[in-house]
Amino acid sequence: MTLATPAAADPVHQATQAALPQLMDFYRDFHTHPELSLHETRSAGILAAEARKAGYEVTEKVGGTGVVAVLKNGPGPVLLIRADMDALPVVEDTGLPFASKIRATTDEGLETGVMHACGHDTHMVSWIGTLRNLAAMKSHWSGTLVMIGQPAEERGMGARMMLEDGLFTRFPKPAFALAFHDSASLPAGVIGLHSGYALANVDSVDILVKGVGGHGAYPNTTKDPIVLASRIVMALQTLVSREVDPQSPAVVTVGSFHAGSKHNIIPNDATLQLTVRSYTPEVRQQLLDGIRRIAKGEAIAAGVPDDRMPVVTLQNEYTPAAFNTEPLTGDMAKLFAKRFGDARVEPVAAVMGGEDFGRYYLADKSIQSLIFWVGGVPKANWDAAQQGKAMLPSLHSAKWAPEAEAVIGTATEAMTAAALDLLQKK
Numbered sequence: 001m002t003l004a005t006p007a008a009a010d011p012v013h014q015a016t017q018a019a020l021p022q023l024m025d026f027y028r029d030f031h032t033h034p035e036l037s038l039h040e041t042r043s044a045g046i047l048a049a050e051a052r053k054a055g056y057e058v059t060e061k062v063g064g065t066g067v068v069a070v071l072k073n074g075p076g077p078v079l080l081i082r083a084d085m086d087a088l089p090v091v092e093d094t095g096l097p098f099a100s101k102i103r104a105t106t107d108e109g110l111e112t113g114v115m116h117a118c119g120h121d122t123h124m125v126s127w128i129g130t131l132r133n134l135a136a137m138k139s140h141w142s143g144t145l146v147m148i149g150q151p152a153e154e155r156g157m158g159a160r161m162m163l164e165d166g167l168f169t170r171f172p173k174p175a176f177a178l179a180f181h182d183s184a185s186l187p188a189g190v191i192g193l194h195s196g197y198a199l200a201n202v203d204s205v206d207i208l209v210k211g212v213g214g215h216g217a218y219p220n221t222t223k224d225p226i227v228l229a230s231r232i233v234m235a236l237q238t239l240v241s242r243e244v245d246p247q248s249p250a251v252v253t254v255g256s257f258h259a260g261s262k263h264n265i266i267p268n269d270a271t272l273q274l275t276v277r278s279y280t281p282e283v284r285q286q287l288l289d290g291i292r293r294i295a296k297g298e299a300i301a302a303g304v305p306d307d308r309m310p311v312v313t314l315q316n317e318y319t320p321a322a323f324n325t326e327p328l329t330g331d332m333a334k335l336f337a338k339r340f341g342d343a344r345v346e347p348v349a350a351v352m353g354g355e356d357f358g359r360y361y362l363a364d365k366s367i368q369s370l371i372f373w374v375g376g377v378p379k380a381n382w383d384a385a386q387q388g389k390a391m392l393p394s395l396h397s398a399k400w401a402p403e404a405e406a407v408i409g410t411a412t413e414a415m416t417a418a419a420l421d422l423l424q425k426k
Helices: 011-032 041-053 120-136 158-164 225-243 281-301 328-340 358-363 379-386 404-422
Strands: 057-062 066-073 078-084 103-105 111-113 143-150 176-187 191-193 196-199 201-210 250-259 269-278 311-314 322-324 345-347 368-377
Touching: 011 041, 011 120, 011 404, 041 057, 041 066, 041 120, 041 143, 066 120, 066 158, 078 120, 078 404, 120 143, 120 176, 120 404, 143 158, 158 358, 176 404, 191 328, 201 225, 201 281, 225 250, 225 269, 225 281, 250 281, 269 281, 281 311, 322 358, 322 368, 328 345, 328 368, 328 404, 358 368, 368 379, 368 404
Parallel strands: 078 143, 078 176, 176 368, 191 345
Antiparallel strands: 057 066, 066 143, 103 111, 191 368, 196 322, 201 269, 201 311, 250 269
16 A cells, blocks of 8 residues: 555554554455345354454344444443445456455345445445454543444445434444545545535435327327326426526436337336435425426326326435534544645545435434545556546446555544544543
């Protein structure tokens, strides 16, 4: 790992660097053995075992496969640190010697390759490194640590499931909540922070567009659902361009349009699948209401019978926006800049990706909450991209291979330092 600005040479840095060889062994193991959402049994078992070895009180199967590890160390605030465990149904194409060859069947019945294409393997390893550091440094802090291994982040379900299973009632409720995510758009070892809304509300919406089918040669005898669905697709674009305040970010994307089976048959139905993104609850509701209104309105304009109105279904894998609070975000930006140097800490823009870490703050808004990014793009790749000579793979790409040592080393040190600061003895 080569970083432009070395981290401060102190016990936290030294302990993290000393642990990196073993942490990289964990990384290669997790990367080789990914598990889909709600099936993270092996990963959870490893996290639980490592927490027990470090002296934490561990509870397994919280909200499915979730792990909660608690270390009480005298009076003081409660700090929650989260790592997500699930991988994606992606066939790996990184060329790594320890690339995943795992295949599994999704809950929808699709047989597929499985890959840590979002970098949750780096999250789990940093979680192990952080809990070990803090257990070894108990004389330097006072309070309670709640370290959680969370399932099903990719499906927007894991945080909700752990909360519903009593995360804030069975275990100490946090005053602070921290998480990080590896980044495919920052150089390796660079930390990115954003105050306020940092990641988006994510809704999945299905629209069943009903028509009256018939022969393609006699369209006048039908109510063509393909034409109607096409009109709905185009009208949906006006939600963002003409209804939402231009200063309020929003996205409505139709990602799937399925209809028909043969050239000369007008089908009875068409189906649309949408992803809908926003930050505030108000804009989210405006978009969802607008989708319903447009679908019905276009059907009425097309003369579709009343009993054939479109059916708009909001899927249950909703991810709420993640909000980074102040003063925590600003305080951690200063702490990280002092430790790593200004060149390795950057303010970054909010993104329209989703992250269910935001649910912990929404469950109790007295919590100070922060999710930050740690860059994983290898320097050579970054330099080539800046010169226009290469394109960088994104998160969820079959080719995403972060510079794991930089991510894990930086994240472990940053999390440890943040915890020591928040739980410092009075």
